[in-house]
Amino acid sequence: MLKVYLLALHSALTDFLASNNISAAQIQEDHQRRVREAETQEINEGNSNSQDDRESEENASESPEQKKKRKRKETATLAKIKQSKEFARRKSRRVGEPDDDDEFIARELMYEKSRPLPGQLEHCEVCGKRFTVTPYSKTGPNGGLLCAKCSKEVANDDKKAKAKKRGPRTGRRQNQSNLLDGLAQQGALSLAEMCTKKVADNINDIEEFGDLPSQLLHRLSQILSKRRALTPRTLNLFLRPDLESIDIYDAAKLEADDFQKIFTFMPTLRHVNLRFAGQMKDGVLEYMLDRDLKIKHLHLDSANLVSDSHWQRLFQKLGPQLESLKLSNLDSSFDDETVGTMSRYCTGLRRLKLKYCWKMGNGSLQAISDLTSLEHLSLSFVQDMDAEKLLELISGVGSNLRTLSLQGFPNADDRLLDAIHTSCQNLTKLRFSGNVVCTDKGFSSMFTGWSNCPLEYVDLSSTRDVDNSNPDGPTEATGLASEGLVALMNHSGFRIQRLDISSCRHVSRAAFEEIFADGKIYPQLKELDVSFHTIMDDYLVGCIFRCCPELKKMIAFACFNVRDAQVPNGVALIGGLKAQNTIIVESTV
Ligand SMILES: *[C@@H]1O[C@H](CO)[C@@H](O)[C@H](O)[C@H]1NC(C)=O
Ligand SMILES: *[C@@H]1O[C@H](CO)[C@@H](O)[C@H](O)[C@H]1NC(C)=O
Ligand SMILES: *[C@@H]1O[C@H](CO)[C@@H](O)[C@H](O)[C@H]1NC(C)=O
Ligand SMILES: *[C@@H]1O[C@H](CO)[C@@H](O)[C@H](O)[C@H]1NC(C)=O
Ligand SMILES: *[C@@H]1O[C@H](CO)[C@@H](O)[C@H](O)[C@H]1NC(C)=O
Numbered sequence: 001m002l003k004v005y006l007l008a009l010h011s012a013l014t015d016f017l018a019s020n021n022i023s024a025a026q027i028q029e030d031h032q033r034r035v036r037e038a039e040t041q042e043i044n045e046g047n048s049n050s051q052d053d054r055e056s057e058e059n060a061s062e063s064p065e066q067k068k069k070r071k072r073k074e075t076a077t078l079a080k081i082k083q084s085k086e087f088a089r090r091k092s093r094r095v096g097e098p099d100d101d102d103e104f105i106a107r108e109l110m111y112e113k114s115r116p117l118p119g120q121l122e123h124c125e126v127c128g129k130r131f132t133v134t135p136y137s138k139t140g141p142n143g144g145l146l147c148a149k150c151s152k153e154v155a156n157d158d159k160k161a162k163a164k165k166r167g168p169r170t171g172r173r174q175n176q177s178n179l180l181d182g183l184a185q186q187g188a189l190s191l192a193e194m195c196t197k198k199v200a201d202n203i204n205d206i207e208e209f210g211d212l213p214s215q216l217l218h219r220l221s222q223i224l225s226k227r228r229a230l231t232p233r234t235l236n237l238f239l240r241p242d243l244e245s246i247d248i249y250d251a252a253k254l255e256a257d258d259f260q261k262i263f264t265f266m267p268t269l270r271h272v273n274l275r276f277a278g279q280m281k282d283g284v285l286e287y288m289l290d291r292d293l294k295i296k297h298l299h300l301d302s303a304n305l306v307s308d309s310h311w312q313r314l315f316q317k318l319g320p321q322l323e324s325l326k327l328s329n330l331d332s333s334f335d336d337e338t339v340g341t342m343s344r345y346c347t348g349l350r351r352l353k354l355k356y357c358w359k360m361g362n363g364s365l366q367a368i369s370d371l372t373s374l375e376h377l378s379l380s381f382v383q384d385m386d387a388e389k390l391l392e393l394i395s396g397v398g399s400n401l402r403t404l405s406l407q408g409f410p411n412a413d414d415r416l417l418d419a420i421h422t423s424c425q426n427l428t429k430l431r432f433s434g435n436v437v438c439t440d441k442g443f444s445s446m447f448t449g450w451s452n453c454p455l456e457y458v459d460l461s462s463t464r465d466v467d468n469s470n471p472d473g474p475t476e477a478t479g480l481a482s483e484g485l486v487a488l489m490n491h492s493g494f495r496i497q498r499l500d501i502s503s504c505r506h507v508s509r510a511a512f513e514e515i516f517a518d519g520k521i522y523p524q525l526k527e528l529d530v531s532f533h534t535i536m537d538d539y540l541v542g543c544i545f546r547c548c549p550e551l552k553k554m555i556a557f558a559c560f561n562v563r564d565a566q567v568p569n570g571v572a573l574i575g576g577l578k579a580q581n582t583i584i585v586e587s588t589v
Contacts, residue, residue, distance in 0.1 A: 036084060037113060078106045081113075112143045126150040179572045192216070200224055209237050218247055225249035225275075232258045245271035245297075252276040259284040263291060270294055275301035285310045289317050297351075299326040308333045312341040319345025324376075326353035336363030343367040355380040355407075365389040369396035378405035378431075387412050391419050398423025403457075405431035414442030421446045429457035433500075436466055440477035440506070443484030447491040454495035458488065461529065462503040473506050480504040482511035489515050489522070497524045502531035502555070509535045516543035529555040531575060537561035545571065 062070070081087050082102060090105050120133045125144030131137075138151035146154060189197075196216055199206065200223040209217065217238060224230045231253050238246060239262065246262060248254070251274045259280050263269070272295050274280070280303040288295075295318055311334060315322075325346060327334065334357045349371055354360065361383050368377075369389075374397045390412055398404075401424055409416070409432075417438055420430075432438075443460070464479035473479075480488070485507050489496070493515075501507070512535065525548040530536055536559040545551065545568055556562050557575035567573045 032085070036086075074110075077110055078103070081106045081109050084109075108143045112139055124150055179574055193219075196220055197223065200227070200229075203229055203234055203237075206237065209240075211242075214243055214245065217243075221247050222249055228253075230254070235261070239265040241265055241267070244268055245273075247271075247273040248277075249273075249275050251280075252278055255279045256281050256284050260287045263288055263293060267291065268294060271297040273297075273299040274303075275299075277301060277303045279305065281305045282307055282310045285314050289313060293318065294321070296321055297324045298322060299324075301327070302329045303327075304330060304332050306333060308335055308338045311338045315342045315345040320348060322346050322349055324351035325349060326351070326378075327357060328353070328355040330356070331358040333359065335359040336361050336367070339364035340367045343370050346371070348373060350374060351376040353378040353405075356382060358382045362386045362389050365393050369393045372397055372400065375400055376403045377401055378403070379407070380405075381408040384411065385409055387415065391415055394419040395423050399425065402426050403429035405429070405459075407431065407433055410434055410436050413437045414439055417442040417446040421450055421452075425451050425453070427452050428455060430455055431457075431459035433459055433461045433463065435463045436478065438463060438479065440479065440481035440484045443480045444487040447484065447487035450491055452491075454492040455488075456492075456495055456524070457498045458492065458496060459498075459500040460484075460488075460504060461500045464503055464505045471505075477506040479506060481506035482508045486511055486515060493520075493522050495524055496522060498527040499525065500527075500529040501533070502529045502557075505532060505534075507533060507535070509540070512536075512540050513543070516540065516547045518543075518546075520547050522548045524550060526550050527553045527555075530559065531555055531557035533559060534561070538563060538565045541565040541573075 087105060087109060090109065091102070094105065118133050118135050118137075121130055122133050122137075122145045123130055124147035125140035125142055126146055127150055129147050131147035133145060134148070136151060137148075138146045138154045140146045140150070140154075196219050200220055203224060209220075212220075217240075221230070221238060224234060225248065228250060230248060230250050232255070235248070235254060235258055238248070243266065246266060246269060251259075254277070256279060259274070259277070260283075262272075262274075277300055280300070282305070285306055298318070315338075319342065325342070336359070339354075339360060340363065350373055352368065352371065352374055353376075354364075354368075355378065357364075360381060362385060365385060366389055368374075368379075369392050377397060385408075387409075390406075390409060394416065398420065404420070404424065404427055406412075406416075412435060414437075416432075420427075443463075460480045462479075465473040465477075467473070473481075477483075480501060481504065485501065485504070512533075528544065528548070528551065530544075533556075536556060538561065541554070541556070541559075541562050542565060544554070545566075551568075551571055553572045553574065555574045559575065562573075562575075565573065
């Protein structure tokens with residue numbers, strides 16, 4: 001444990017120094033250079049200090065014995081130099097050049113090390129003048145010393161290069177990456193985040209996490225997964241019998257044994273989240289069934305080697321205790337019959353998410369309609385569904401739902417919107433995207449006079465007409481358009497936090513001007529995606545910034561008229577024409 005904290009603290013300190021323009025690397029480098037010099041000197045021990053060594057090269061009067069001894073020392077020194085970082089650095093700079101020979105570089109370094117001591121006379125490597133060596137004499141391009149004048153010029157060049165290098169520590173790439181994550185915050189990361197990152201950087205040196213709090217474990221799992229560093233070895237760090245939850249975001253490198261180990265070492269697990277669990281097999285499920293697991297929340301992704309019969313056995317055993325079930329990316333099993341078993345046994349389910357389960361069809365929709373305890377439902381279908389079955393589903397489970405996400409129902413029509421309007425009163429999140437049939441009128445009447453509480457999270461992206469020969473769409477707009485958006489903002493505007501209307505192509509400029517008119521305020525809106533609204537321009541973006549004081553992230557890909565918008569401090573504007581340049585400008589207000 002101590003090790004982790006020490007490591008983290010050490011690293012945090014390094015970062016602190018760096019952020020204050022004190023380079024720990026520089027300090028370390030200097031230190032190492034001094035150590036190296038001392039070592040070189042030690043090798044050239046005795047009275048032959050480095051200087052003599054160099055002169056004796058041409059000393060004809062030395063005995064063969066002395067010569068042998070000197071050669072031996074020299075070979076040792078050269079070998080040592082070839083191991084050094086400095087050697088590697090210089091070598092990498094020289095690759096492909098005529099002087100990239102190992103021996104040559106090593107000798108060069110050796111002579112540099114044995115440079116004349118201050119007080120001696122030397123010829124300047126650049127101008128050839130004779131001068132007195134001082135501690136400030138610089139080394140020239142070929143390893144010789146430079147006179148005061150030439151040293152000064154080199155120093156000036158160095159300074160320029162350094163000044164260029166300094167500046168902000170994060171590069172443009174990191175900046176853009178942060179922006180895409182919606183981080184427009186300036187300044188340092190929190191110490192905890194910094195330490196977590198450093199621990200992740202050094203994961204191979206860590207033997208155990210000790211009693212690291214579970215939220216830090218969670219974060220570490222995320223970082224390691226992102227770096228694809230979750231292996232059977234690093235998994236061990238997360239196996240803690242005292243914890244009731246495990247989240248592995250990338251289990252692709254784990255095999256059946258590793259999955260079993262999770263359930264062996266953590267018998268009290270209630271929350272299991274394993275993504276990319278491609279090597280999870282029937283055997284693992286059998287192992288789970290043999291143990292009295294207390295799992296209430298099960299989230300498995302890509303568990304494609306599990307057969308339908310084993311999914312069914314899992315539901316028969318664990319179904320009654322399951323409160324949430326999330327399964328995704330299953331293409332070789334999980335058919336309607338299995339979904340039927342699920343809905344028969346998992347009667348206490350409050351949260352259900354089934355995404356990209358390729359075998360699910362109309363029968364699955366029907367089965368899910370019986371799960372009346374559901375409060376959160378998220379479905380993303382691959383096959384074409386019967387619109388009627390979807391209506392039955394909404395009228396079956398709609399009244400309890402607090403969140404509803406429907407993707408992959410391209411042909412559902414306005415009757416669905418009507419069913420949502422009638423059945424749902426308690427939704428705070430609504431996603432319905434990728435539909436090409438529902439009309440603007442349908443959306444507008446769903447939001448008008450709706451007894452549902454205001455929505456906080458709305459994603460109606462890509463609800464639009466797609467007819468390339470008629471890019472403006474039919475006169476009666478298809479998808480969320482002007483009327484629908486006005487009605488939505490009238491219904492939910494004062495509570496809405498995240499709004500995604502990207503690719504809802506038929507919203508007019510007038511509608512945006514009305515929604516974001518002077519005096520209107522959307523006090524909670526933090527994230528807005530208006531990508532592919534070609535009507536968007538600097539003026540409208542300005543109106544949006546004015547009406548949304550809490551906005552943190554605005555996505556505007558393919559908004560070609562957003563050119564020079566003044567982006568308030570702390571807002572990440574993603575996309576837009578000038579995405580390549582700095583896109584965070586100080587607020588002018
Ligand atoms: C040659 O080497 C000997 C013994 O190592 C030393 O005493 C002498 O000063 C050297 N001569 C020159 C010219 O460096
Ligand atoms: C990165 O972003 C910070 C503010 O977030 C900014 O000060 C800095 O100039 C940016 N760096 C680059 C290279 O764009
Ligand atoms: C579901 O029913 C609809 C209409 O009856 C049909 O077009 C569709 O192919 C069915 N889907 C599956 C996966 O059977
Ligand atoms: C609506 O949701 C709240 C929690 O957000 C819950 O307390 C309440 O019972 C729900 N009402 C209905 C009618 O489901
Ligand atoms: C806005 O909502 C109110 C009720 O909250 C309703 O009376 C009004 O007609 C709505 N206005 C529009 C333009 O939909």
